[in-house]
Amino acid sequence: EDQVTQSPEALRLQEGESSSLNCSYTVSGLRGLFWYRQDPGKGPEFLFTLYSAGEEKEKERLKATLTKKESFLHITAPKPEDSATYLCAVSNFNKFYFGSGTKLNVKP
Amino acid sequence: SQTIHQWPATLVQPVGSPLSLECTVEGTSNPNLYWYRQAAGRGLQLLFYSVGIGQISSEVPQNLSASRPQDRQFILSSKKLLLSDSGFYLCASSGTGSIYGYTFGSGTRLTVV
Numbered sequence: 001e002d003q004v005t006q007s008p009e010a011l012r013l014q015e016g017e018s019s020s021l022n023c024s025y026t027v028s029g030l031r032g033l034f035w036y037r038q039d040p041g042k043g044p045e046f047l048f049t050l051y052s053a054g055e056e057k058e059k060e061r062l063k064a065t066l067t068k069k070e071s072f073l074h075i076t077a078p079k080p081e082d083s084a085t086y087l088c089a090v091s092n093f094n095k096f097y098f099g100s101g102t103k104l105n106v107k108p
Numbered sequence: 109s110q111t112i113h114q115w116p117a118t119l120v121q122p123v124g125s126p127l128s129l130e131c132t133v134e135g136t137s138n139p140n141l142y143w144y145r146q147a148a149g150r151g152l153q154l155l156f157y158s159v160g161i162g163q164i165s166s167e168v169p170q171n172l173s174a175s176r177p178q179d180r181q182f183i184l185s186s187k188k189l190l191l192s193d194s195g196f197y198l199c200a201s202s203g204t205g206s207i208y209g210y211t212f213g214s215g216t217r218l219t220v221v
Contacts, residue, residue, distance in 0.1 A: 034210070036209075036212075042214060042215060043215045044152075044210070044212045046210065089210075100151035101151060
């Protein structure tokens with residue numbers, strides 16, 4: 001069965017305390033893995049696409065990596081404005097499968 | 109780049125009333141279009157997707173229906189709302205082949221009372 005599992009469900013960090021979010025997946029014919037940021041009451045905002053194992057993408061304090069079974073979103077020296085829910089999704093032909101997200105809270 | 113216009117932003121409707129949520133896409137042609145529902149603290153549940161005008165696939169049996177009367181217009185409807193239809197509804201668009209990420213609309217918060 002194709003599925004995406006994100007962990008932890010919630011993460012509280014102090015400003016400057018680096019950490020990683022996990023997205024593990026089982027899908028046949030992976031075509032891409034996507035990370036999104038979602039602020040409360042808003043639609044998800046696209047962050048990264050990863051296509052093959054070993055690929056890495058960076059944007060400001062965020063770095064996404066991909067293996068054959070999972071992806072990590074590394075957050076380096078986070079700031080309060082990084083607080084949001086981070087969603088992971090994988091695509092298989094015409095379908096996307098979303099994880100339930102990790103709610104990140106960064107305290108000053 | 110694609111832009112999705114989704115309205116209204118919030119909606120409070122009584123049980124048994126009809127529903128119509130509209131989504132329009134700019135900046136692309138022949139997109140794949142999707143309706144998702146997101147319950148509080150939970151992931152995104154795919155409701156409908158469309159790969160072309162008049163082509164609708166339903167993922168889960170429910171009280172809702174979808175239509176695509178034009179290439180860049182996607183409508184979510186219900187004849188009679190249920191309390192369980194409350195939630196955050198998101199319209200999304202992607203390029204054909206699903207190797208591109210989604211572009212999401214800003215969402216509609218529906219509360220059925």
